[in-house]
Amino acid sequence: MPAERRLAPGVFVTGTDTGVGKTLVAAALARHLRDQGLRVAVMKPVETGVADPNQAGPDAALLRWAAGCQAPWEDVAPLRLRRPLAPALAAEKDKVFVDFSALVETCQRLRRNHDFVIVEGAGGLMVPLAGGLLIADLARAMELPLLVxxxxxxxxxxxxxxxVFSAQTMEIPVCGFLINGMPDAPDEAMGDAPHALAALASTDLLGVLDRVDAADEQAKVEALAGQIAQLPTYRTLRYNLAWPSEPSV
Structure with a gap:
């Protein structure tokens, strides 16, 4: 009987707030890794505000496009909810059961069949997922390091x-953080933020991405993927995320 394939490395992407661009960053990372020849899987375990839950939501669709991921939609976007609310409330309103164990198993299945897996959470770590469970609980159960x-x-x-401190308190490993959306002419607070965070966050600053103005989301992803490849912190990013140098056989 053949040995079970090992679980591929991956990352769980979370944001500090709504509107920080974590979907764009996750998609850009997926596109960059795909360009390196890796088989990248993406997963949006729960997406709210999906007009037609029979179809993938815009976040999941962008991630799958960026990665060139061929995994079925049921794995990429297993839980799609109509209302733009926290997942726990949106699921309650839609009368949908959030199967926590199934979400974790889906992630493991993707990790067994790809070189790298990117999971994007919903909002921040403290967002309610179901019952007494938070998005943080899902990240911990999936056993993936956190990219903030x-x-x-x-x-x-x-x-x-x-x-970062909440993740560490909950014993979720943090591989680092990325600052997204730095304008061409940052004000004093913006200009100081990278230095201050690098000194205080007790985890690595993995890069500062410039604000991208483009016609559509796909063009923004392409631009950000190009920025990732040119980051001065690229080696640290690659080391901390532990992505393989070449596809597995």
Missing amino acids: VCRPDLGTINHTLLT
Whole structure:
């Protein structure tokens, strides 16, 4: 009987706040890894605000496109909910059962069949998922390191430190954080944020991504993927996320 395939490395992407661009960053990372020749799987365990739950939501669709992922939609986007609310409330309103164990098993299945897996959470770590469970509980159960996406403007130090410290308190490994959306002419608070966070966050700053103005989401992903390849912190990003140098056989 053949041995079971090992679980591939991966990352669980979370944000410090709504609107920080974690879907774009997750998709850009997926596109970059795909360009390296890796078989990348993506997963959006729960997406709310999906107009037609029989179809994939925009976040899951963007992730799958970026990765060139051929996994079935049931694995990429297993839980799609109509209302733009926290998952626990949206599921209650839609009378949908959140099968926590099934979400974890889906992630493991993707890890057995790909070189790298990117899971994007819903909102931040403390977002209610179901019952007494949070998105943080899902990240911990999936046993993936956390990549925190944060914004550069005023308030980001507090939000980022709270996210990192909460993860560490819950014994969720944090591989680092990315600052997304730095403008061409940052104000004083924005300009100081990378240095302050690098000194205070007790985890690695893996890069600062510039704000991208593009016609559509796919063009933004392509631009951000190009930025990732040119980051001064690229080697640290690659090491901390532990992605393989070549596809597995």
